[in-house]
Amino acid sequence: MTQDYFRKTAAEALRAQNTSEQGLSAQEAAQRLQTYGKNKLSEGKKKSIVRIFAEQFRDLMVCILMIAAIISACSGNVESTIVIFVVLILNAVLGTVQYVKAEKSLESLKTMASPTAKVLRDGARVEIDSALVVPGDIVLLEAGDMVTADGRILENFSLKVNESSLTGESEGVDKQTDVIDAEQVALGDQKNMVFSGSLVTYGRASVLVTATGMHTELGKIAALMNQTQQRKTPLQESLDAFSAKLAIGILIICAGVFALSVFRTGMGILDSLMFAVALAVAAIPEALSSIVTIVLAMGTQKMARQNAIIKDLKAVESLGSVSVICSDKTGTLTQNKMTPQTLYADGQVIAKEQLELSNPVQRMLLKAALLASDATHDEDTGDSIGDPTEVALVMLGEQFGVIEEVYREQHPRLSELAFDSDRKRMSTLHDIDGVPTMFTKGAIDSLLNRSTHVLTSKGCVALTPQLREQIIRINTQMSEQGLRVLAFAYRELDADRPLELEDECSFTFLGLISMIDPPRPEAIQAVADAKRGGIKTVMITGDHKITATAIARQLGIFADGDIAVSGVELEQMTDAELDRQLPHISVYARVSPEHKIRIVHAWQRRGSIVSMTGDGVNDAPALKQADIGVAMGITGTEVSKDAASMILTDDNFATIVKAVVNGRSVYENIRNAIRFLLSGNTAGIFCVLYASLLALPVPFQPVHLLFINLLTDSLPAIAIGMEPARRGLLNRAPRDPKQPILNRALLCNIGWQGLLIAVVTMAAFYLGYQQHDAALASTMAFSTLTLARLFHGFNCRGEASIFRLKFSTNPYSNLAFAAGALLLLAVLFVPGLKQLFLVSPQFGISQLGIITALAVVPTLIIQTIKLIAEKR
Template structure:
């Protein structure tokens, strides 16, 4: 940004405004929009649909399938070639559609969160979309507005801006319409500038836009954020490792089978190649990537209904591994609204509900609070405009049925000294019963030093050191409870006149009003649930350490023996010191964006999967660095939403815990689906290997195995992915991200169940091969393997027996079973399909009865084992 913008005098700026006839003309605005582009942050170069489609073929297993299709083509097996390529293209189309759907959803979310702006165009005040704001526009800001571009303050009426989205500081910043020197610019003084992403909390102003889009301070942070690399999720890593190992094993076994076919059975090269192709197709879980994608997509839909919007499908399963949640306090763990708590007046400490208007001191305290504030509330709509602290003061009057606007109309403001962060005071002048009275609110230490008297029910008494000490002690007690405290005083003037800073002295001290951003009730339970599930919750906030610790204790985050650390203390620690104390620190206060990244890094060094919440631009780098970045949907900035993996539509910590439960459930369902697919494929591999070793004809044609893997297998696998979350998911510790998805217990089940299905299949093969009819034997084996895998879908729904899980709890598994049976019967008995799938003409209804009996046997054995074991299988 040019230094000239900072140093331009108000007169020069106003002349520029006048020269533009009260703002840009429409034609000039359009030309500037073409020159500078829309006022939005760059989203980087988007991939074309073709790029996304081609990326679906990068997987090594897909390459092996393409090779298998080419071998089928060389072997003049046209049907298999067509089916394999059709399935690969279908899978790629599905992946492309899922990607584009996620992108479209994100665009809709951004459009919903895009604010509008009030500008002067040709001397007329108009409201336009923020994307149409250009440098040179005159923007009109009022309390409650979002600043949509960087700009120079031309006219200022007590403007106060919350820049927490950029700085992380929750305190508002006072702005001015004055020129500043080059030295002030060098020192970082920006009091005559407003920045995109900030929120106007008080006053109003006219602003000349100096930068938009990526040229803003917010845009610079967005550009830095793009340099941060995202980490692969545990499931990505596990599936990548599994795919690579499986590909090597498949290639080795195929080579062995190819050699055996030539040298042991005397097959020709092409026939041997077909045998190897059959094995490759049997071994490769073609539908695995699609099934995982579909299960994750269904998980995201369920989470969206619970206010957790997932941007990246792969992030769903990572939620199940989360062991640390670093959460912002305001709005996530708390309600994001200051509410009045205890009051101190006339030597008594009382609850806000106990305020007695009969008591002269308490009545004057409320009068000072309402008159020395500008916030307004609407009880009907539940909305409020103004500084959160002042909103809390107005709420105090609401509780007693006092309308702040009517009250202020009775005592109009005759003068004002706006709040200044240096003197920490705000004063307003009013006529109270014919006496010009100055009401002042501010920091307790400042007002105590300037107070000469103390108001009591007997009247004014001298402010002695002992009385000061008592008030200071009360303030400390309130602060230790996590309360923010404001002090109030008044001073009677001789006449109504312009106010000066010298008037803020020799006050009569009235009392104190404390307030708090209260914890969300559901957050307290959510923190307890997370702890039960082995998840550590860490509070990271810009608030003072004492206040943050008190809130954390109420939430159950801070326990006896825990530590709270400020940003300054964190700077003094080496990485080794932080690693040593990390497990004990539950609260980080007054932290910077760099601190947040450092905290996330420290937990990741310990091998933890870390979730980080945030809403500001300053949170974006840490959100992207975390394994699961969580942005706020209501208060979050566009940059934070871009950086995050998940967006909370309700800004509620409890939603994160619900998402973790769903993430664990999704991972369980994916494991069960993988068990189903691989155990069925194992059966196919064992059958082909057995036939090769025993010099038998090929038990399956490639088209048979593709039909099983991609049609009759896909539906039960998807149904398994829709299994509802089981009770007790939060009674387990988070899954070790380093643990392979195919651990020893799961591999044992895959091998054992695959062997059972293979035995039943080969028995069917021999029954059909009794007369030497290889085609009938192949048909019997194909039908038995298909039906046995359809029955096997019920076995893989969970560790418990189907009698415990109940058929009714997942109706999709029943529908998938019957749909698979209908498809199988169509292939076996519909004339056109019989030829395509090489079904023997000798296959009859009596043969079908043999197939049904053999196919159901593995499932009966597996269910009996589950009943005996009581469903106590090790799942992790």
């Protein structure tokens, strides 16, 4: 059948399912569906923007500010009322814009990790984005692929599909192939259909696409992704709970301050209310939640630029606590560039350059290598499609002028048994000189145990114990050199018929081909860095234990005293035995998916935060179980990407270590931003309480504190969140995830640093209040508090002194200080703003010098203490 016929058939199917109008082509129908989908998404986005804007006014802080505005209006201060409402609306607009930008940012990250599809276009196999698949395309499915569109099976090679997204059943569904004709498609026969959102767990097939866009399961998947993004992270939930408790406590204190002001000092009700509202505005860290979100979002963007796509924000928090990395070997710790090294055939070990096609055994070994593979390689462009091991076999043939496509056309594949991780082998059936011949490749233990003969230059001979021992010895020698070894065998069948699993026996052994996948140079350094940071790296691989151990030694994972365990040995261990030996096991070889989950469970029982890497279908359960599931972006299957919380676009172990460092840095930056915000708010609380207890005029108007908290404080806090990762982050042990972010040490720092700022602020207040000028006193206190908090931003960049951190390493901090200072100067000296912010007419240049001198004092004291600590 031609591609045009398939497209015509697909169009008939679309019309039969009422998904397109009469007379539309498949492409036009697809365009209608895509346009419809975009319109629906656009409508949803508009509604969400309105909801987001409205939700900005549901916050407790906003309610308090509205009360402050009403009180200001009642007291005749119209300007202050206008400023508060303008700032509230501006804050809501900015919050909405920030949310939309974050959504677009996450959407771009989703696009980077979006599924792809292999399709036939113009007779050629190409890989395209799943969004470009249209009805009438022929999609090629393999184990590990996500089905990206509804379609009807044309060719089926033992296809098994997990349709749990549709049916809820986790068991795979065996698919069958029926004769395809237009009448059958039009009737909507579904017994040989695959559906969007399903996962191919076994075999392969070619599928005619019959539906795309909003009429497939992709819409449901997108909805699920949106729901996932809207969840708050544990850190955000913790901070929200803290803010709520703080707000309740502050409201109780405000009520006490109000009562004290009215009954003890004889202050008027409106003035007392202003005192209480000023205290509430000063105390509640209204910018805290948004600052944390911004820092996390910036962290994910930075990681994306460094080839680590974070699918879930809470993964950023967990990364800083990772203490164990269970990593796959191929492509992650190694270069994933398999190159043949040596061959064993006819009782000889030869280098790849010594291969002679005139030797019948060597020629038969190469024939098996090319025919029992699916990879293709374009010599002109250098592009390869397929498993790296199979690509290496194809390139071996090209070195001797044997082109895989030509060879496969001469001996077309009649039937096959696809590779399976449990069987550890793959078989294909071909016509070789009129004889149906099955070629099989796989692990040596899988083939050698099923072989009865060996092909030699003298013909087929029985596989004696001596020959078996020789083959095993050669395999061991190759493996000890860090080489990956594939075994090949064949069997002649009595007739051309579909292959069955029972046929994989009575093989004639052909030989071995060894390959090397050299370690990544950067992975060796990354393993060392991880070890320095208290993180244990564990290699989990499907390779032979000897091969895996040799590579692990080169990488620095396996050291003297460490243990390597095979899957068989792991099965024989009880949980108690595994727990006892777990810290010493650095390599797991020949493991199954169940083994990987058990390994992750064992580490989690010890209280470790585990990162697990994987790229195959069978890795998905372990990726879900791990605290940080890491999928490979290049070689990874769509199943593994869907299960993971982080995707590596370069499949590089070093990227994981970079992400861990960034995770630690993000957490440190959030702690420092919290210290900055809460210490500044604590200073405001001390000042208002002091003035209330001593019956002094209110030191700050609500509009003053609003200006500080929402404008001048936000800029330094964001700048602190952009502090670069320091080398010292890997010189400490992983963070205990159970440790609260607001621990005793941090609270003590917040308290005494806030007290320092409060002392200089009230000193400025008294200097302005010498002539009983309450307006000048308030202006002096407001200016000093603002400037002192701007200086304090430099203190909160890290634990080290500013001289060690250096001003040049974080230019955003300098810009934030400059912007905050300019805003303060504008408020103090621009005529219109002076009235809005109730600035005293008596405030001038001399007062500016006084408040500058006072404001810098807390920073000088804090920096001096840090310098003394560094010298000690």
